[in-house]
Amino acid sequence: MSPTTPTSPILRVEQLGCERDERILFRDLAFQACAGEIWQVAGANGTGKTTLLRILAGLHGFHDGRVRWQVPGARHASAHDQILFLGHLAGLREELTAQENLRWLCALHDQPAAMIPAALSAVGLAGYDDAPVATMSAGQKRRVALARLWLPGKAVWILDEPFTAIDATGVEMIEQRLRKQAAAGTLVIYTSHHRLATDTRQIHLGGQGA
Amino acid sequence: MSVFAATLRRELLLGLRTPAEIINPLFFFVVVVSLFPLALTPSPETLRLLAPGVVWVAALLAVMLSLDSLFRRDEECGALEQLLVAPGELYLPVLARLCAHWLLTGLPLVLVAPLLGYMTYLPVEVLDTLWQSLLLGTPALTVIGAIGAALTVSVRRGGILLALLVLPLYVPVLVFGAGSVGRALDGMEVSSVLAVLGAILALAVSLGPFAVALGLRISSGD
Numbered sequence: 001m002s003p004t005t006p007t008s009p010i011l012r013v014e015q016l017g018c019e020r021d022e023r024i025l026f027r028d029l030a031f032q033a034c035a036g037e038i039w040q041v042a043g044a045n046g047t048g049k050t051t052l053l054r055i056l057a058g059l060h061g062f063h064d065g066r067v068r069w070q071v072p073g074a075r076h077a078s079a080h081d082q083i084l085f086l087g088h089l090a091g092l093r094e095e096l097t098a099q100e101n102l103r104w105l106c107a108l109h110d111q112p113a114a115m116i117p118a119a120l121s122a123v124g125l126a127g128y129d130d131a132p133v134a135t136m137s138a139g140q141k142r143r144v145a146l147a148r149l150w151l152p153g154k155a156v157w158i159l160d161e162p163f164t165a166i167d168a169t170g171v172e173m174i175e176q177r178l179r180k181q182a183a184a185g186t187l188v189i190y191t192s193h194h195r196l197a198t199d200t201r202q203i204h205l206g207g208q209g210a
Numbered sequence: 211m212s213v214f215a216a217t218l219r220r221e222l223l224l225g226l227r228t229p230a231e232i233i234n235p236l237f238f239f240v241v242v243v244s245l246f247p248l249a250l251t252p253s254p255e256t257l258r259l260l261a262p263g264v265v266w267v268a269a270l271l272a273v274m275l276s277l278d279s280l281f282r283r284d285e286e287c288g289a290l291e292q293l294l295v296a297p298g299e300l301y302l303p304v305l306a307r308l309c310a311h312w313l314l315t316g317l318p319l320v321l322v323a324p325l326l327g328y329m330t331y332l333p334v335e336v337l338d339t340l341w342q343s344l345l346l347g348t349p350a351l352t353v354i355g356a357i358g359a360a361l362t363v364s365v366r367r368g369g370i371l372l373a374l375l376v377l378p379l380y381v382p383v384l385v386f387g388a389g390s391v392g393r394a395l396d397g398m399e400v401s402s403v404l405a406v407l408g409a410i411l412a413l414a415v416s417l418g419p420f421a422v423a424l425g426l427r428i429s430s431g432d
Contacts, residue, residue, distance in 0.1 A: 057295050061431045081297030089288025095227040100220065107216030108296040108303065 009034050010072070010156070010187060011056070015065035018051055025051055026205050029065070033189065035072075035155065038182045038200045041191040047206030049191040050088060053160050056189065057085040071155050081110060084154035088161045090145040094134035098125065098144045101133060111151040119150035124170070138165040149177055157181070159190040213296075217303045221310030231279065235272040236318045242268040243326045254331040261330035262391035265340065266347075269319050270384055273348055276315040277355040278372060280307075281363040281426065290363070294430055300423035308349075308356055308419065316348035332395070339394035339404075346407040347387040353418035354379045360425030383410055 009032035017027035025048030033039055041049045054060040056067060058078050069079035092101045099116055106113040117129055123143040133141055142165045149157065157178075163171050171194065178188050179198050225232055246264050247257055284290040293303060323344050324337040332340065358376035362368035390403040 059291060059294055059430055061427075075297070080295060083295065085291070085295045087288050087291050089286075089291065091288035091292040093224060093283065093287055093289060095224055096220070100223060104216050104220040105292055107213050108293065110297060 008070070010070050011189075012068045012070070013056075013065070014068070016052075016055065016067065017064035018048060018055065018060075018062070020048070020051065027064070029203070029205075031203060033187055033201075035185045035187050036182050037187055038178060038196060038198065039187075039189045039203060040195065040200045041189065041203045041205065042193075042195075043205030049205055050160055052203075052205065053085070053158050053189065053191060054087075057083060057158050059085075069156075073155065079156065082155040083158060084109070084148060084156065085158045086145055086148065086160060086162060088164065090141050092133045092141060092144055095132065097130045097132050098136075098147075099129040101144065102147060105148065106151065109148075109154075111148065111153050115151050116147070119147040120144070122150040123147045123173070139167060139170065142166055143170065146174060149174070149181070155186060157186055157188045157190070159188070161191055163192050163194050212302075213298070214302045214306045217306035218310050221307055222313070225310060225314040231276070232314045232318065235276040235315045236322065238275060239268050239272040239319050240322060240326065242271070243330065247330065258331045258333075258395065261327060261332050262340070262388045262395060264330065265323060265326055266343075266384055266388040266391070269323065269344055269348060270351060270380055272319060273316060273351040274355055274373060274376060274380070276311070277352070277359045277376075278369050280311060280356055280359040282359075285363050285430075290426065290430065294427060300426070301419045304356075304419040304422045304426075305415070308353055308422070311356075312349045312352045316352050319348055320344045332391075336391060336394045339400050340391050342404060343387045343390045343400075343407060346404060346411050347383050350383050350407070350411040350414040351380060353414040353422075354383070357418060357421045357425055360422045361429060363426065364429045383407070386410070 011033040013029060013031050016029040018025045029052070041052055043049050051060060055063050058080060069077065071079040071082040074082045091105065092098075098120060102116045102119070103113050105111070106116065120126060120129055123146055125140060125143055125147070128136070128140070133144060136144070146162060162174060166174065175196055175198070178190070178196065182188050243265055246260065250256065250260065281290055284293070293300065296303070320341055323341050327337045327340045328334075355372070355376045357379075358372045361375065362372045365371055386403050386406050390400045390407065393403060394400045
């Protein structure tokens with residue numbers, strides 16, 4: 001299901017296959033994604049959604065087929081500098097504050113640390129800058145991780161279950177952010193059982209294939 | 211802020227917020243060395259003879275014990291994943307991680323070692339060699355051990371595996387480290403042995419972080 005679009009694809013996936021513990025998660029997966037699109041990876045539990053996202057982010061090297069990124073402005077073929085990957089783990093250390101955690105992630109990923117307070121207030125955590133992550137609820141921790149969606153500089157977002165532990169208003173807020181950013185030209189690939197109320201393309205894993 | 215400075219700052223903050231991780235290796239080091247006089251003999255001649263080996267073995271084990279948790283916490287919370295998807299080489303952030311770890315766990319050992327040497331009747335002029343050899347040796351132990359820690363990060367309770375991987379690589383550092391103190395005790399010159407330790411350290415620091423980064427990638431890829 002590769003839709004025809006006027007722009008050229010920035011992600012081409014060809015004959016992608018992955019096995020885990022001698023079980024085939026998916027095989028012959030092929031799709032092309034362009035800037036400004038929103039892709040939902042759907043499928044039952046254990047069908048390899050997270051594995052697919054990790055392969056796309058370059059974290060999982062053991063697979064068949066090819067993943068080719070052609071992101072404008074990327075310094076390497078892996079396009080690591082243009083990808084924002086948020087895994088299902090938040091990536092935050094409990095001992096550090098929201099601000100300290102994000103500052104390190106920003107330095108690591110070439111994102112502007114000066115915008116962290118604004119990003120935190122955008123996710124509804126204004127005033128929590130110096131709160132240790134250990135004192136936060138699960139939803140608040142997830143919001144701290146998602147605050148990076150309000151920092152500029154990435155052309156591709158790969159989000160693993162971004163809506164976990166987020167309340168209804170939060171989900172609405174993140175949906176809006178995804179739509180707005182896609183409209184501005186970001187390619188968004190996410191896994192969730194929640195379908196966005198917008199024009200998303202879907203990859204179904206398990207059963208019927210891609 | 212540069213990646214190196216930001217990582218160093220983060221790791222030092224983490225270390226200071228969890229002081230047990232700093233104090234445990236130091237405590238282990240002091241306790242092990244203090245138990246030897248009780249178990250063997252309080253006679254100054256025997257203790258003096260054994261001191262270089264005892265202090266060095268205790269320091270080596272203390273460094274190794276501190277390494278099990280080096281990447282595990284970051285792995286459990288997903289921060290390691292964020293490190294691996296970062297653009298650019300992993301060399302600098304890994305080096306910063308190791309520098310911070312050594313400053314928090316290795317440097318205290320170097321600082322307290324002269325006291326333990328004094329306790330085990332090492333002559334005062336030998337104490338200089340003791341701390342100098344540890345100053346060169348413990349960072350090498352940290353870097354070499356980190357390679358094992360990176361490879362075993364996804365193995366739950368990988369402590370024994372880490373020891374099996376790392377101990378053979380620790381042997382040269384131990385031989386030259388304890389050897390330098392032994393030579394000083396015998397009144398021989400030590401600069402050549404310390405130079406070998408320095409060479410091991412230079413090799414470990416220049417190549418070690420690459421090996422650690424590769425180890426982390428291998429561990430996470432599966």
